[in-house]
Amino acid sequence: MNQSNNSKVENRTIKKIGKQDLESQFLEFISSYHVSTNPYELESASADLTSLPSYHYKFKKQYLASHIIRPANVNELSRAIKKCRERNIPVTIRAAGTSCFSSATPSKGGVIIDMRRLNKVLEVNKEKMIVKVESGISWLNLIEALADYGLEPKTFPTSFKTSCVGGFIATPGKAGIGVVKYGPMEDSINSLDFVKPDGSIVKILKDSNDEITLKDIIGTYGIYGAISSVELSVTTLKTSLEIIGYGFDSIGQAFNFYEKLKVELPNKPLFLSISERDFEKYSHINFPERDWLVWAAFYDDPEATSKSVSDVKYFASKMNAFEVDSSYLKEKWRDISDAEVSIGLSARNLIFQEYWISDMRLESFIDYYVKERRKYKFPTASYAISGEKGWTRVKIFGLTDISKPREFFTVKAFLHDLSVKAFTQGDRLYTIGIVNSFYLIKYKPEEVMKWKILKDKLDPKDLFNSYRLTKARMKFWRVALLFNTAKILYKIF
Ligand SMILES: Cc1cc2nc3c(=O)[nH]c(=O)nc-3n(C[C@H](O)[C@H](O)[C@H](O)COP(=O)(O)OP(=O)(O)OC[C@H]3O[C@@H](n4cnc5c(N)ncnc54)[C@H](O)[C@@H]3O)c2cc1C
Known part of the structure; x- marks a missing residue:
């Protein structure tokens, strides 16, 4: 065996001993059921809905965590974090892992702390x-x-x-x-x-x-x-819930109605959203006929709820709105918690981006999306959910499959172009995670600098939930180059 092979074997042995040693240190204060090195668990906890595990880890095996631990209380949590800091081990905090964009996945291996x-x-x-x-x-x-x-x-x-x-x-x-x-x-x-x-x-x-x-x-x-x-x-707790839904022929009409419900109703809805008919089509067996739909749920005592519903009916009667069938409304509310994932049944991989758009620019942003998508053949769909005053989270999906790489990367390029549009018009992305941090570095350097000052103070080696907000795994120009190439190849073939 030559010298370099010898040192590789040595490194592997040191890593193995280090891993076992770390595990035994966790076992001093966390029950053995809750310190895991199971490879299946490690892979699934190192991924999320957007990161396509097998594709992701083919290139990025070093991102995989070596341990998942599940502390039972704040003292166990604190001891585990302290132990990792002493040994310079990266830590990723993970709850249910639903936030996507690799928010709760490791960026350089180490330990996942499952908070549940x-x-x-x-x-x-x-x-x-x-x-x-x-x-x-x-x-x-x-x-x-x-x-x-x-x-x-x-x-x-x-x-x-x-x-x-x-x-x-x-x-x-x-x-x-x-x-x-x-x-x-x-x-x-x-x-x-x-x-x-x-x-x-x-x-x-x-x-x-x-x-x-x-x-x-x-x-x-x-x-x-x-x-x-x-x-x-x-x-x-309230006692009366009603959901309403109205269809419109244009985004302009739907947006006016949405704004009225958001701003003018004295008793605000518990939930308010706009969706495109294709979004309903890809997520439900039945779907309404109109192109743009506005949904609102009111939740109060019976008198207040019924007053809100009659206010909405009054607005609708003046606005060329078509009432959605009540059976669909019930289905819509029953499925509300799956709304953003049911669409995945229509595509093998969910590819989407979430934009955080000012209500002042919402209509023009959606118009821009509608115009842009005409350049492509793959199906798309959009769904917007009202946020805090003056803001809306717009989620845009591109439906394709990883087995069609040119189209897959072109969908990503299409969503990237919309991200650039959002930032250049003064808006931003909603969920950042690891995947979207490079946009902040390019478009919001002052904010990044502020986060970085505190980050450097508390975590100078960037071991804790690293590569989010202050540092990016990807570079803007590389991503732009890749996506522009994908668009050219898509047009040629
Ligand atoms: C179907 C569906 C519907 C959704 N609807 C909405 C919605 O209506 N509004 C919305 O904003 N988002 C929505 N999301 C996104 C996501 O569900 C939310 O952001 C959710 O709050 C994430 O919670 P989680 O427990 O899954 O967190 P995770 O995904 O596990 O973690 C999210 C981030 O928080 C960090 N974190 C988690 N716990 C802690 C902790 N205790 N201390 C410090 N950091 C921590 C993680 O490191 C990670 O960076 C939706 C997602 C799906 C799939």
């Missing part, structure tokens, strides 16, 4: 209308727990059946159920318990102005540490 055993309701106070929960609790479990007290959360994502409270805080949390009525996630948070990348535990109050503030943590993808628990203000 930190799932206890710690306190419910009906007088103060607050709940204190561990951050790995799913929204569904929280909704069920609060229902026993006649309470419920104000705001949560449509992925509520699986996604967790901490995941919605660390992603933007600005669009979803309850946002139009009660405001974004940020507005419901009173305080957080937080574990910094060195393992120390701090309490962060709504208005505190310490080293890390609440604003630093919201929507920053866990780059500054892990939220272990949170105190939320909640609302009372």
